[in-house]
Amino acid sequence: MRALLAALLAPLLAAAEPEALGGGTALGLGPSHDAAVEGALLVAVGDGALTTADLADPRAPRRRGRLAGLGAARQVVLQDGIAYVAAREDGLAIVDVRDAAAPRLLARYDTLEKATGLALGGGVCFVACRFHGVELIDVREPARPRHLATALARREVQSVAYADGHLYGGMWGDRQVVVADVRDPRRPREVGSAALDGYGDGVAVRDGVLYAATGHHARAYAGEHWQQERAGEPGWGGGHGLELWDVRDPAAPRLLARHKTRAFYAGTPDMWSVEVHHGLAFLTDTFNGVEVVDVAEPARPRTVARVAAGADDPAGGLAVGPGALYVAGLRGDLRVVPTALARPQPAAAPAALAIAPEGPAEPALDGAWWVVRPGGQVRE
Numbered sequence: 001m002r003a004l005l006a007a008l009l010a011p012l013l014a015a016a017e018p019e020a021l022g023g024g025t026a027l028g029l030g031p032s033h034d035a036a037v038e039g040a041l042l043v044a045v046g047d048g049a050l051t052t053a054d055l056a057d058p059r060a061p062r063r064r065g066r067l068a069g070l071g072a073a074r075q076v077v078l079q080d081g082i083a084y085v086a087a088r089e090d091g092l093a094i095v096d097v098r099d100a101a102a103p104r105l106l107a108r109y110d111t112l113e114k115a116t117g118l119a120l121g122g123g124v125c126f127v128a129c130r131f132h133g134v135e136l137i138d139v140r141e142p143a144r145p146r147h148l149a150t151a152l153a154r155r156e157v158q159s160v161a162y163a164d165g166h167l168y169g170g171m172w173g174d175r176q177v178v179v180a181d182v183r184d185p186r187r188p189r190e191v192g193s194a195a196l197d198g199y200g201d202g203v204a205v206r207d208g209v210l211y212a213a214t215g216h217h218a219r220a221y222a223g224e225h226w227q228q229e230r231a232g233e234p235g236w237g238g239g240h241g242l243e244l245w246d247v248r249d250p251a252a253p254r255l256l257a258r259h260k261t262r263a264f265y266a267g268t269p270d271m272w273s274v275e276v277h278h279g280l281a282f283l284t285d286t287f288n289g290v291e292v293v294d295v296a297e298p299a300r301p302r303t304v305a306r307v308a309a310g311a312d313d314p315a316g317g318l319a320v321g322p323g324a325l326y327v328a329g330l331r332g333d334l335r336v337v338p339t340a341l342a343r344p345q346p347a348a349a350p351a352a353l354a355i356a357p358e359g360p361a362e363p364a365l366d367g368a369w370w371v372v373r374p375g376g377q378v379r380e
Contacts, residue, residue: 014127017203019304020340023310024307024333027061027063031047031332032044032329034318035076036083041055042054042326044076044328044334048069048070051065052065052101052287054257056079058321059323060336061326065100065103067105070087072089074116074203075159082106086115086117087126090108092114092137093107110137111127117159117160120165122185122353123352124162124181125145131154132153134150134155146358152190155169157171160203161203165183165353166180167179170200170203170212173197177194177212197241200215200220201213208246212243212244213274213283214272217237224360240261242274243257244257256298257298259293260300269316270284272284273318277345282299286316289308292307307327312332322344324344325334325337
């Protein structure tokens with residue numbers, strides 16, 4: 001009887017098991033941190049350079065051009081043939097890739113602090129600057145970026161997303177996503193937050209749902225993340241996963257689901273990100289590799305496929321192309337992973353934000369002193 005029952009259940013159990021997508025084929029770019037796709041163009045960053053590739057055959061990208069000298073490139077966003085690169089201590093680089101064979105540097109911008117993540121919306125580039133919050137930069141003229149304001153000041157922001165006039169910042173050690181109203185880009189204001197059960201980093205927003213990629217340790221763990229002697233305590237390594245929040249009211253995020261992945265702690269590299277396309281979330285998490293999570297029912301996420309990370313090549317960011325994933329290997333290479341699950345869903349172009357004309361810096365009372373704090377690089 002047991003044998004019969006096992007035979008009947010075997011197909012169901014097999015169907016529930018996530019599909020193994022394999023490690024993919026190396027593209028020959030060297031260590032990569034992130035990638036982005038726009039139409040038939042692939043852009044990858046890493047090892048100090050930006051590389052372009054033609055996706056006429058998405059499963060066999062053809063390298064076109066390369067621009068070196070960008071420094072510690074971490075994230076890239078591609079819009080209208082312009083690539084915006086967050087390059088940590090090397091600030092923001094803006095690159096014209098409309099001629100894929102000859103990428104051309106348009107501007108370098110010295111960000112408030114290390115530029116770790118970025119998002120675009122309404123003519124504004126939002127750059128996560130770690131302990132100095134998010135810098136809002138006017139990029140309506142990409143060759144002439146201009147400081148607008150600072151949001152979420154003194155917050156440890158690693159990555160950001162923008163949707164419908166609101167900015168979402170993934171707070172690392174704070175284990176939060178914090179929301180700012182940026183409809184007036186010169187006067188952003190914090191309006192809400194979501195408490196995560198893991199260290200915050202990558203965020204995405206689509207159709208009123210916030211997707212937050214988390215890592216390291218869960219809230220139950222009270223120590224510093226590097227304290228190996230506390231391994232095994234409650235929450236240790238248990239912060240990895242994906243959280244889904246209803247943000248139709250951005251000021252009052254409401255938890256829909258927490259989807260946990262394999263618990264581990266490896267120190268560095270420690271970056272995790274998420275993209276959402278056609279009801280699938282593509283979650284990237286270093287030594288956990290990539291998980292494809294069905295989020296068609298946001299309250300019931302489930303993993304449907306995995307891309308394993310190599311033991312010596314943890315996964316950084318990724319890009320979703322037509323019929324393939326492009327997974328950035330932080331120590332090895334950009335890998336091409338064919339899968340029918342990869343179907344890019346471009347986000348609707350956000351409406352332009354109303355940017356007020358620049359005025360003189362306003363003095364503010366700081367204790368007994370009137371102080372003018374102009375925008376720009378923080379040097380403290």
